[in-house]
């Protein structure tokens with residue numbers, strides 16, 4: 120498989136605090152990468168780098184061999200733990216939004232046959248995440264799990280090159296989390312997605328990922344903990360696991 | 368049962384709410400009656416009959432000079448000034464507030480100016496308005512706008528910039544540009560807040576309206592009140608004040624109704 124995303128000697132610093140240091144990493148197309156690590160290690164900062172919400176202080180990140188601009192774009196989708204869906208839009212409209220932004224730069228809305236096509240595409244995506252019967256619900260009327268399903272559909276309808284998940288199931292109860300695991304694994308296969316997921320749940324990281332990365336500080340200075348940043352301390356390919364799930 | 372747990376039903380609420388109002392009315396009538404028992408020509412606390420009499424003259428008998436029904440002419444003039452003032456302020460709050468809230472460069476450029484204008488007591492600007500814009504309608508509307516627009520603008524800007532950062536990021540990953548973030552993400556979520564801001568601005572708007580009318584005008588609810596004050600005509604002043612209160616309550620209720628109707632998602636009703 121070809122390399123989709125690559126980090127070359129990437130550093131992230133806030134003032135004199137080093138968060139991520141000397142990160143070198145390649146992520147293959149089609150991978151499902153789980154990121155684990157202690158709280159405050161810089162996992163969300165790492166996702167923000169890929170997202171383009173922040174640029175690295177040093178080093179380069181390339182997506183499809185072109186350097187990433189420090190700005191979010193439609194080639195990278197994201198689902199946060201919370202606030203990923205728009206409270207003022209129904210499920211369907213939340214999902215159509217991405218299609219409307221692309222095709223209607225001035226009005227931000229589609230009409231007529233263009234709108235019908237968008238509705239059809241969005242409905243299909245919502246059905247794929249199991250929200251086929253909840254098209255007209257507002258997020259406030261949905262459970263946490265349904266809102267995360269919606270957030271996923273909303274991101275996938277843009278067919279992003281890479282999907283970023285920041286503790287997407289962290290706020291859900293265990294039963295629903297298992298459903299969501301099945302869902303995300305199916306979507307990953309069905310749409311040949313590349314996924315980078317940050318999680319605190321080690322079991323989740325190992326059961327879903329084709330590769331598990333642990334972010335942590337390699338060195339500790341007890342007198343100045345902020346002088347060292349985190350980097351990838353473990354990089355575990357889950358090859359057997361991936362083959363096993365494929366054989367299922 | 369503890370008091371924090373005592374819920375009052377709909378009928379009970381109307382009943383309970385009416386009690387203090389009716390009591391106040393009763394106290395007024397008793398006091399007015401006792402004053403009139405001592406001095407039948409008392410003007411300070413007129414009896415309901417006297418009020419009805421003087422009001423019917425203003426309501427139904429055309430004025431000799433202008434040929435208009437005074438009460439309705441006053442009401443229309445005041446509502447028109449209030450409406451234009453509120454309309455302009457609302458539009459400004461929406462456009463300027465959105466731009467300030469969403470676009471950091473705009474906030475950096477105009478934020479201090481808006482804050483500066485907001486801290487000036489508007490009444491202190493009234494002489495400037497009268498000098499610059501004359502004594503006509505413009506200066507009255509301008510006073511309302513200067514009085515309420517900065518507060519509304521700041522409210523909308525603060526509300527919009529407090530939207531979760533995740534929402535803006537999400538919109539950008541959906542391919543939105545700055546303009547689309549404004550009209551598809553920020554604007555709709557600012558609308559319920561805008562209606563709320565109008566409700567809160569109604570009180571000050573009336574204050575500025577009545578002030579402007581009291582100082583320079585020839586028609587309007589505030590003008591009338593301050594005119595008849597010279598003759599101690601409490602029989603006109605009190606009904607006028609009650610009428611202003613009624614208008615204000617009606618506007619407040621209409622805005623609340625509108626907000627629930629248009630933006631059900633913002634009121635969590637659908638739960």
Ligand SMILES: Nc1ncnc2c1ncn2[C@@H]1O[C@H](COP(=O)(O)OP(=O)(O)OP(=O)(O)O)[C@@H](O)[C@H]1O
Nearest residue numbers: 133136138156157158159160161162163164165319
């Ligand atoms: N804008 C910022 N300015 C300064 N420091 C920041 C900023 N954002 C994050 N940090 C710091 O960077 C470190 C890493 O933060 P980050 O949110 O990436 O951690 P995390 O691994 O996602 O933690 P958690 O598991 O709790 O979500 C933290 O110590 C945090 O204080």
Ligand SMILES: [Mg+2]
Nearest residue numbers: 162163164285
């Ligand atoms: Mg985090």
